Amino acid sequence: MNDKCQQESLQAQKADHRFGDVLLREEQRIQDILVRKKVELENLLRVEATRVQGPRTAASIFGIGYAGYGNGWTESKPRILYPKERKRIRRYLREFAYSREMQRSAALQEETLVPVRLDIDFDKYKLRDTMTWNLCDSIIPMDLFAEYLCEDYGLPLAGFAKDIERSLRAQVAEYHPHKFPDARPNSSITSNMAEK
Secondary structure (H helix, E strand, O other): OOHHHHHHHHHHHHHHHHHHHHHHHHHHHHHHHHHHHHHHHHHHHHHHHHHHOOHHHHHHHHOOOOOOOOOOOOOOOOOOOOHHHOOOOOOOOOOOOOOHHHHHHHHHOOOOEEEEEEEEEEOOEEEEEEEEEEOOOOOOOHHHHHHHHHHHHOOOHHHHHHHHHHHHHHHHHHOOOOOOOOOOOOOHHHHHHHHO
């Protein structure tokens, strides 16, 4: 063989050896992945078998649970938590409850929404909010709404509740609803077309 053929043959052999090394490394990587996945599958099957046994064993897997913000323990039977039973941050606020009859009468009333913008600064707090207030709503008093808004936003009740109520009352008092006629009077164009 001539030198050129020998060099090409050596290069091909080296390339084959490199490819063989890469192939071996890839096979080893795939084998490692398979072993890891088998271990994961065995763990998941064990957890699933424990889950099937019931909620008593769930605590052994997931722990006793987190008992904050209305969450119960993992072992206990789940139950619905109604707003009346919720954990309240500030217990001194008045509890708001209304009957089904009050709900029915409110549902039958016409709804007139008033745009309200709250822009209140107190101490180190600033409240910037926009909402709509139902002008015909007789169920929720404005002072109670202001107290609950302070509770929801975590604002001091002493500084904000009266200002929110005052701002709501002022904007609702200033509101003038737009009057739209129910039926348009006949214009000259439509009356002329009707005559033809």
